[in-house]
Amino acid sequence: MYNDVFMVEALGISKSYGPTLALDGVxxxxxxxxIVGFLGPNGAGKTTTxxxxxGYLPASGGQAKIAGFDVFDHPMEVKRRVGYLPETPxxxxxxxxxxxxxxxxxxxxxxxxxxxxxxxxxMERVGLVGWERRVLGSLSxxxxxxxxxxxxxxxxxxxxxLDEPTSGLDPTQMVGIRSLIQELAATHTVILSTHVLxxxxxxxxxxxxxxxxxxxxxxxxxxxxxxxKRGSWTLLEARGVQAVxxxxxxxxxxxxxxxxxxxxxxxxxxxxxxxxxxLVALVHAAGGQVRAVESKLxxxxxxxxxxxxxxxxxxxxxx
Amino acid sequence: MKAVWTIWKKEMxxxxxxxxxxxxxxxxxxxxxxxxxxxxxxxxxxxxxxLLANLAVxxxxxxxxxxxxxxxxxxxxxxxxxxxxxxxxxxxxxIGKWLSSVTLCVLMLAGTVVFPVILSYYGDPDWGVxxxxxxxxxxxxxxFSAAGLFASSxxxxxxxxGLLGIVMLLPFWLVNQAEALLPEDWAEGARKIGVLVHLDSxxxxxIDSSDVLYFFGFTFxxxxxxxxxxxxxxxx
Numbered sequence: 001m002y003n004d005v006f007m008v009e010a011l012g013i014s015k016s017y018g019p020t021l022a023l024d025g026v027x028x029x030x031x032x033x034x035i036v037g038f039l040g041p042n043g044a045g046k047t048t049t050x051x052x053x054x055g056y057l058p059a060s061g062g063q064a065k066i067a068g069f070d071v072f073d074h075p076m077e078v079k080r081r082v083g084y085l086p087e088t089p090x091x092x093x094x095x096x097x098x099x100x101x102x103x104x105x106x107x108x109x110x111x112x113x114x115x116x117x118x119x120x121x122x123m124e125r126v127g128l129v130g131w132e133r134r135v136l137g138s139l140s141x142x143x144x145x146x147x148x149x150x151x152x153x154x155x156x157x158x159x160x161x162l163d164e165p166t167s168g169l170d171p172t173q174m175v176g177i178r179s180l181i182q183e184l185a186a187t188h189t190v191i192l193s194t195h196v197l198x199x200x201x202x203x204x205x206x207x208x209x210x211x212x213x214x215x216x217x218x219x220x221x222x223x224x225x226x227x228x229k230r231g232s233w234t235l236l237e238a239r240g241v242q243a244v245x246x247x248x249x250x251x252x253x254x255x256x257x258x259x260x261x262x263x264x265x266x267x268x269x270x271x272x273x274x275x276x277x278x279l280v281a282l283v284h285a286a287g288g289q290v291r292a293v294e295s296k297l298x299x300x301x302x303x304x305x306x307x308x309x310x311x312x313x314x315x316x317x318x319x
Numbered sequence: 320m321k322a323v324w325t326i327w328k329k330e331m332x333x334x335x336x337x338x339x340x341x342x343x344x345x346x347x348x349x350x351x352x353x354x355x356x357x358x359x360x361x362x363x364x365x366x367x368x369x370l371l372a373n374l375a376v377x378x379x380x381x382x383x384x385x386x387x388x389x390x391x392x393x394x395x396x397x398x399x400x401x402x403x404x405x406x407x408x409x410x411x412x413x414i415g416k417w418l419s420s421v422t423l424c425v426l427m428l429a430g431t432v433v434f435p436v437i438l439s440y441y442g443d444p445d446w447g448v449x450x451x452x453x454x455x456x457x458x459x460x461x462x463f464s465a466a467g468l469f470a471s472s473x474x475x476x477x478x479x480x481g482l483l484g485i486v487m488l489l490p491f492w493l494v495n496q497a498e499a500l501l502p503e504d505w506a507e508g509a510r511k512i513g514v515l516v517h518l519d520s521x522x523x524x525x526i527d528s529s530d531v532l533y534f535f536g537f538t539f540x541x542x543x544x545x546x547x548x549x550x551x552x553x554x555x
Contacts, residue, residue, distance in 0.1 A: 079406040090401035
């Protein structure tokens with residue numbers, strides 16, 4: 001029964017708070033060692049899904065499994081294997097960093113020397129060495145987030161569930177936390193929610209897009225990008241060529257002339273695929289010159305807006 | 320079992336560094352000093368009768384203030400998520416927190432032991448009665464802490480939890496104060512619900528099994544309600 005490949009499985013999870021349906025049949029799975037981005041607008045159900053996976057909330061329907069254990073039937077087995085960083089790091093402002101991490105370690109079943117060693121190791125890992133005596137209430141947002149991450153890691157769980165680990169951090173702190181997550185991904189299975197799309201581009205080979213309580217898309221980032229309605233476009237700067245000529249090239253859908261720059265004509269060429277080579281060949285054949293040719297793929301942002309927007313439109317028309 | 324100890328340690332640590340505990344400790348010791356002075360000067364006896372009887376009432380106000388933080392604050396600052404996603408049964412969390420408040424209250428009571436010591440210089444107090452009286456107050460601490468913990472599990476507002484705890488406990492005190500006002504057919508039954516009746520025999524030097532059972536039941540029921548209220552919150 002235990003499927004060794006999937007560390008996290010959501011099988012048609014739904015959750016209702018009274019009459020409101022927060023999650024409506026969410027299904028996805030995460031393989032061992034994978035790092036998956038969990039994307040969606042605010043209020044899409046990301047946090048609710050994570051809370052169900054960690055056993056904090058029970059699902060109203062469906063099944064959640066961590067490392068083959070059902071979250072509902074074997075909560076203790078699941079909780080031992082999951083490190084969870086909620087949206088706001090769960091810190092006690094009165095305790096010092098060292099006291100807090102020792103407490104969390106003991107809470108997760110470590111004791112004595114083992115606990116001290118693991119707390120020391122995790123503090124080194126997240127860059128908290130020398131901070132053990134600092135009181136949590138006095139820490140900056142960036143350090144609170146580090147302690148939050150340390151808390152999730154202290155018992156060395158195979159699965160990490162991180163709810164917006166970089167929200168509210170300044171750019172340097174973001175880079176720090178991201179590189180840490182990247183390091184962790186080598187040895188852990190990671191689910192990471194965010195609405196910062198560039199973060200997903202950097203960290204996650206694969207993403208699950210969720211909106212209004214449903215999975216709207218799953219797949220690699222390239223697959224998600226290809227769902228963007230707008231095709232790719234190419235910026236061309238050339239001399240001795242007309243827009244009409246470019247429009248006749250294979251694969252070109254539309255040519256939009258842009259203002260000239262230093263006597264070079266500029267065009268924005270919309271196309272189905274990569275037409276850079278075709279365009280250059282065409283200009284040369286016409287006896288012209290090319291100064292620059294640059295291809296733009298649809299960004300993940302555009303894909304995201306299209307995926308989430310599609311849903312909005314279909315929902316809207318159904319209502 | 321280990322989880323209970325872990326939770327207890329953390330709660331004691333938080334008490335040790337939070338000003339609130341010291342404020343109530345100070346207030347408690349001040350009031351007990353006042354009761355002691357008044358009790359001795361007014362009755363002229365070398366006994367702690369007045370002090371001990373009043374301490375139970377003081378506990379009624381102080382204990383909900385000491386327990387109000389427990390779940391209300393965890394919920395507000397988001398740490399409840401940490402506790403409930405740790406491989407620890409809810410029961411252990413409840414017991415650990417309850418024990419920490421009982422411990423603190425016993426420490427407060429221990430602070431008042433200075434009064435019988437003072438008395439023993441000037442008179443010959445009955446140490447047996449003194450010991451059973453303190454046991455009675457410890458039993459009250461167990462029950463009131465459990466009730467305060469239950470109040471704290473119902474809301475995420477500390478102050479509301481504290482007041483709710485006091486309001487929940489007041490009937491158990493008033494029912495003995497206002498016996499004469501109650502209709503006769505159920506005055507007798509109501510009397511037995513009151514805390515003071517059951518504390519009374521402890522303060523006369525008697526440990527009656529029915530009184531022990533009363534405090535045990537009182538504590539158990541409120542701890543159980545706390546457990547259920549936490550469990551049900553996760554279901555909603």
